[in-house]
Amino acid sequence: MGGRMRKKGVGAPARRRMQGGFTMIEVLVALAIIAVALAASLRAVGNLASSEVELHQRLLAGWSADNTLAQLKLAHSWPEVGSSSFDCSQGNLQMLCTERVTATPNPVFRRVEVLVTTPGRAGNLAQMVTVVANETNRSL
Numbered sequence: 001m002g003g004r005m006r007k008k009g010v011g012a013p014a015r016r017r018m019q020g021g022f023t024m025i026e027v028l029v030a031l032a033i034i035a036v037a038l039a040a041s042l043r044a045v046g047n048l049a050s051s052e053v054e055l056h057q058r059l060l061a062g063w064s065a066d067n068t069l070a071q072l073k074l075a076h077s078w079p080e081v082g083s084s085s086f087d088c089s090q091g092n093l094q095m096l097c098t099e100r101v102t103a104t105p106n107p108v109f110r111r112v113e114v115l116v117t118t119p120g121r122a123g124n125l126a127q128m129v130t131v132v133a134n135e136t137n138r139s140l
Contacts, residue, residue: 060090061116061125068097068114069130078136079110094119108134 022030068088072079079101088097098115109131116126 057093057118058125060093061095061118062128064088064090064095064097065114065116065126065128068099069112069128072099072112072132073130076135078134079112079132081110088116095125104131110134 065088081101081103083098083100085096085098088095096117096119098117100113100115102111102113104111111129112132113127113129115124117124
């Protein structure tokens, strides 16, 4: 009987080593993978936030360009060929509108282009183009 007990005692530590569980290295690798995934998701959320700000700025710039062209059409005046710049801020966003009037092959029409930019930033936030008819010489 004594021999049998020894065999059970000798086999017990081997059985404990084979039990299921995670080693410390496996846990650390899993934590590293989770950390990388969380960092990537935080970066994506940050990009979404900056995209939302730019989209809002472009919306306001589009309104400024549209307002400029609407004022031109409502004035029923014949715009002079040339370029002019003026403040066209919306809300707390400082913007600069540039209106370019060019002649067209048909002398009854003029092409009007409005570019909207912000100081200190390269590129246009918005650009709109329309054609204006000479209503001053039009007979009814």
